[in-house]
Amino acid sequence: MRMKITKARRLILEELRKCRSHPTADELFRRLRLQLPRVSLATIYRNLELLERRGLIRRLDLGSGRRHYDGNIADHAHIRCIECGAVADICSPGRRWWHEIQQESGYSLIGSQIEVIGLCPRCLKRKKGNERRR
Amino acid sequence: MRMKITKARRLILEELRKCRSHPTADELFRRLRLQLPRVSLATIYRNLELLERRGLIRRLDLGSGRRHYDGNIADHAHIRCIECGAVADICSPGRRWWHEIQQESGYSLIGSQIEVIGLCPRCLKRKKGNERRR
DNA sequence: ATAGTAATGATAATAGTAATCATTATCATA
DNA sequence: TATGATAATGATTACTATTATCATTACTAT
The missing domain is CATH 1.10.10.10 (Winged helix-like DNA-binding domain superfamily/Winged helix DNA-binding domain)
Structure with missing residues (x-):
């Protein structure tokens, strides 16, 4: 097809x-x-x-x-800000980790979906500002 | 509350x-x-x-x-078989990677959701068997 | 035991995605 | 370039996971 x-x-x-x-x-x-x-x-x-x-x-x-x-x-991962929802690209954990998993699990790997969650620099700054103001 | x-x-x-x-x-x-x-x-x-x-x-x-x-x-990741849907636990890429991301991105990390996709040993075996039969 | 309030069950509402189907567009071949 | 096979489309409906609503119930500090 x-x-x-x-x-x-x-x-x-x-x-x-x-x-x-x-x-x-x-x-x-x-x-x-x-x-x-x-x-x-x-x-x-x-x-x-x-x-x-x-x-x-x-x-x-x-x-x-x-x-x-x-x-x-291309092999990469994502980082998302839980405050504002911004999503950016980050580097993946690397081939060595993949190799380790393949050994341990016995799986044949096809791909990965990696999302790291955190606060982006801007939201981090804003939050710190708010705390100081209390 | x-x-x-x-x-x-x-x-x-x-x-x-x-x-x-x-x-x-x-x-x-x-x-x-x-x-x-x-x-x-x-x-x-x-x-x-x-x-x-x-x-x-x-x-x-x-x-x-x-x-x-x-x-x-506990800090761990998941591996899912795209054939049968089985989900198993695997070790996470480790703290060093987190540290790298934190440095590069400027984000303050909260957590990660890591899913690796592949073929589990059983499905892999079955698929290879089918190929040989052709 | 009781008062205050969070939690519950039943149900309706929402939203993102998938399915249906008659019509249209694509493309290998002539 | 015209044609025929068939994949793709637009419009719409259906489905399904999750969330919201609200009157009633259960928990817990006092």
Whole structure:
């Protein structure tokens, strides 16, 4: 089964590759409508699923209730601020750790989804300010 | 605000601590009904949220569409088989990695959610068998 | 034992994602 | 370039996990 290169498909992939944020299906829908006004939300979902299965994009199941998508398929992890929701890229724990897991678990590894949670520098600053004011 | 020790709350925590699987809200609901037949699914959800905020359990946002809960709050990660869905515990990448992230990102780290995806030994064996047969 | 309040059960509401289906667009081949 | 097979689409509905609501009940400090 070959994958046809349709307008929606191409635009979704382009958008995910160029934007460094990690948009949700709905965010992509709103952006795509500017260039493709008649596009349906269903098309967004279907293409995201297909592109993910083809390994062209990554799906992030963060704790926000809706899925995020990432056009950067290089090995990396994410850090999310629990205050403002900002998501940034970070380096992954490295190949040595993967090797250890493979040895210990007996699994054959395919990928990883790593999310570290914390407070971003800005929120951290704001919180400290508030504490001092008490 | 103090947390009252109710039957449902105690049973949920006990169940999560003793079972090494990572049940969903609905699975917990079905198990709890055996001991507490009049319990409501809403109670399960409310208590899971509370226990998570108190740091007594962990919420896992895996890619399955529904949340899993983990009574083991020690620092560890998870490995999931994409064939059969089995979830096992693995060791985390270690403190050195955390330290690196903290330095690089400027974030103040709170926790991490790490999921590695692969094929479990059994599914791996089965797949290899199928290939040989072709 | 009681008063104050958090927790509960039952249910409805919400929201994100998936399924359906008739129509349209893509692309290998002629 | 025209054509035919079929994958993809838009519009809509269905599904499912989770959250909100509200009257009633259970817990606990006193």
